[in-house]
Amino acid sequence: MTDSSLVARDLQHIWHPCSQMKDYELFHPLIITGASKAYLHLQDGRKIIDAISSWWCKSLGHQHPRLKRALQLQMDKFEHVILANTTNETIVQLSEKLTELSPSLNKVMYASDGSSAVEMAMKMSLHARVIEGKTQRKLFIALENSYHGETIATLSVSDLGLYSEPYRSLMFAVKKIAPPYVNGEDDARWDNCELHWQSVLEQLQPYAHTATALIVEPILQAAAGMQIYSRDFLRRLRQWTREHDIHLIADEIMTGIGRTGKMLACEHAGIEADFVCLSKGLTSGWLPLSAMLTRNDIYDLFYDDYANGKSFMHSHTHSGNVLAASVALETLNIMTEEKLCARAGEMGGVMLEAMQAIANHTGKLKNIRMLGAMVAADLICDTNKRYGYEVYRKAVELGALLRPLGNTIYWVPPLNTEWETLCELKNITQKAILME
Ligand SMILES: Cc1ncc(COP(=O)(O)O)c(C=O)c1O
Structure with missing residues (x-):
């Protein structure tokens, strides 16, 4: 089989992700x-x-040989079983480890990709408001130039027209605020964005009683072109959201599990979000897995007799897939052992x-x-x-x-x-x- 025939067969049937397919005429897929x-x-x-x-x-x-071994060991036991109504040692150990990442985020829900984890957090925030009887809290606040995924809800809280413009008619309105960008930790605004904050505060205040959540990619907006913003800004957002009973969702899909030099990028600002979303580096890219972490008191809102209708009825076929979980667990071990x-x-x-x-x-x-x-x-x-x-x-x-x-x-x-x-x-x- 020659290169050109494989490429021809590929181009016959495959629509590659995030690509202008015509580009492949001149520059073939590798x-x-x-x-x-x-x-x-x-x-x-x-x-x-x-x-x-x-x-x-x-x-x-x-x-990575240790990840391959972890996967093989799990494959010899079983590959996937529905996670509703069942449990297993691997997923329990992984969940224990994930909840060690942050002091109060003690509950984990699983999905398969980053967009789903973000959307799960958004739904949970909104649903919590319904249970609390705070139905006026419906609005999401997001950052300019943000990217949170490809589903309609995650495109709505994103701000990159390249990915969302044609679908605008399906998207919902979101308040967007501009973060103060820096080029690194030695920029004065990294630790003090007071001047910028005053104008942001004015934009935020009208939504203090109607917002359910503010969503951020903590510190690093990757899809926006690897833009870094002030950690002081993230601290202030945390403080403002806490003062006004607004959830903070940290989309750590790209930043989480060590990429920014911390297990969570939120650590740069010394803050803890109410929801944290992880994927990508969670399995070191071996298998699709995402996780959403939240606090016990949010979990407790949903905890009641079934007849009271408070259950969070969200699922994905591969929620907590055990093969992916086995690799994630070993990834976390290696991250720690190899510093x-x-x-x-x-x-x-x-x-x-x-x-x-x-x-x-x-x-x-x-x-x-x-x-x-x-x-x-x-x-x-x-x-x-x-x-x-x-x-x-x-x-x-x-x-x-x-x-x-x-x-x-x-x-x-x-x-x-x-x-x-x-x-x-x-x-x-x-x-x-x-x-x-
Ligand atoms: C910050 C962030 N959130 C969400 C996503 C979406 O993740 P997925 O592509 O796994 O759906 C990405 C993907 O690049 C991302 O960078």
């Missing part, structure tokens, strides 16, 4: 035959760096220096920013130009899967990527930007 650690193996024999951890999820890299949060911080320092060196050498980068094991920069170019796409094509040719967000290039490699690989990634990125 044929993957294997993967290991931070590398993807292509059919033409080349190994290229997975610089974006396959959409930000492969936090422990590809084919990968600390390593994410070290990687950030190394990658920041590398990105700065590229900027100095090429003169084609601006707004370099870093948080944990994420470094990003904007390409200096005409905004209509698809420079990012050209850099992507060139980088693949040179040995790295970069996949810029528009004209923002970024590195989100596995948290255990070897230092030589990061050095190789720097050289490839530099050459790709210069189109050498």
